[in-house]
Amino acid sequence: MSEHNQRILLASRPDGKPAPEHFKLDVVPVAEPADGQVLLKVLYLSLDPYMRGRMNAGKSYAKPVEVGDVMEGGTVARVIRSRHPDFAEGDVVLSYSGWQSYAVADGATLRKLDPSAAPVSTALGVLGMPGFTAYAGLLTIGQPQPGETVVVAAASGAVGSAVGQIAKIKGARAVGIAGGADKCAFLRDELGFDAVVDHRAPDFAAQLEAACPQGIDVYFENVGGHIWDAVFPLLNDFARVPVCGLIAQYNDTGPRPGPDRLPGVMHEILSRSLLIRGFIQREFVDQRPAFEREMAAWIACGQVRYREDIVDGLEAAPQAFIGLLEGRNFGKLIVRVGE
DSSP: OOOEEEEEEEOSOOSSSOOGGGEEEEEEEOOOOOTTEEEEEEEEEEOOTHHHHHTSOSOOSSOOOOTTSBOOOOEEEEEEEEOSTTOOTTOEEEEOOOSBSEEEEEGGGOEEOOTTTSOGGGGGTTTSHHHHHHHHIIIIIIOOOTTOEEEESSTTSHHHHHHHHHHHHTTOEEEEEESSHHHHHIIIIISOOSEEEETTSTTHHHHHHHHOTTOEEEEEBSOOHHHHHHHGGGEEEEEEEEEOOOGGGTTOOSOOSSOOOHHHHHHHHHHTTOEEEEOOGGGGGGGHHHHHHHHHHHHHTTSSOOOEEEEEOGGGHHHHHHHHHTTOOOSEEEEEOOO
């Protein structure tokens, strides 16, 4: 075919914050699918904090992207050519095609989407991995009960906004932590959080304590850093802490300065019977059908609302991703790659 495939590669591994020079835009011919494969034109690319870890060479729960390879990421794409019996030209699918405009994929790795059921971009957000992360992490680890206080960091993001709304559905009191007046107003006025605290406020810790007069029963951790420092003293006995992300620490190049606080933290975990559990959403794959059914129903009746932050053009992905790590996005960050 006449078109070429634009790709964004990992040019080098960052030591600290990623910068534009750590990415490389190149152009190659569009590949042809083999038997059992399809050729995809990428429509939307999801940008997510976990991608920062993929840029490092260290051991993690997933293999890192190699220098010179295409950056990884979830995508919504249209089938351009099919050599798989279950897919036809024009089908829209959820794929893991990464930061490129075209991709060849095995049919077994794809899931068909119904564009008439919901905007297809939601398969990368509230009806996709971020929404499922919120659902599984909160309900399986956090187990919020009616009347309890649930606090979530990065509450205006794709995961955090879903956590707070699901907590409300389960009868809990939702307290959101976000950065900036606009994000805080969105949580309070549009999503119905019971209380919202701006982590940029000079008296953030005092404001959080005032917003949680009965302490904190569930803290959904997305950030770490100074937010964790303010939350930890407020955790009630038997509090549950699903640890989903630590975005404030992803660019760290070594231990943070200051005294070793781990012994004190461990003492409090023991004396207050705290449950702190890291997780990766794929651990709960058996819950996926229930999530898809319940989340679709909650969206349909207005109990869950969502916001997308869409940027245009694959070439905009590196700067948008850098902004994501600095909290500049507002809602689920998505790159519109093709029409």
